[in-house]
Amino acid sequence: MNPIECVVYRCSKQQDMYVYLRADLLPADLPAALRARTGSLSQVMLLELTPQKKLARVDVQRVMAELAGPGYYLQLPPNGLVEAYVNYGGG
Template sequence: MECSIYKSLKKTDNYLFIKDEDDFSQVPQELLDLLGNLELVMAITLSQERRLAQADPLEVMRALEHEGYYLQLPPKNF
């Protein structure tokens, strides 16, 4: 599954994964407003074997299929 990853320039360590580069049509406008300007970080091919820095690739793929996007939040440091 192809995927484009954007970082929020407003919210530190918030990353938005979408299926198609620059196609934010499935992302709620309220979320886009909250994230502010987004910068493309990379485009990747997701698979079960693909290692991601913080997210489970299966969870990301499910979210992309069902929601149209996946939001990766910063890790919780408690």
């Protein structure tokens, strides 16, 4: 598998959730539902991924496969602890 350049973004709506986005894409290219769930994205780093690269919490092969396909990978918080947000029209 060829190296893939990506940009890692921190999600504002969820602590410890990150989006890996292929470097030729913009956050606006993400699906609307995902953008709504992540909130604003802050760039954390630029990476060149290779099969030999070690990532702290995710398998680099899986990230590379997703970047080669849809172009992004969503890294969830440790143990899948995702905060739930309730939106209601109460007053």
